[in-house]
Amino acid sequence: WSESFHPGAQGLGTLDPRTRETLFAAFPALRADPRHYGDTARTVLRGWEAKVLKAA
Secondary structure: OOOOOOOOHHHHHOOOHHHHHHHHHHOOHHHHOHHHHOOOOOOOOOHHHHHHHHHO
16 A cells, blocks of 8 residues: 555556455445545546647
8 A cells, every 4th residue: 555546446457356355355445436535635637638738
């Protein structure tokens, strides 16, 4: 676990199954809804926002 890891759907998808199960054991509510963890500490661009910036 690190302070920079946000266990949203994208982050959870990067974990191997064993690590993901360890995380779910510590935070059972994440299994049903990854959004239960809360928002990121900093703003994260959505895909369309990144495309607009790249095109500018």
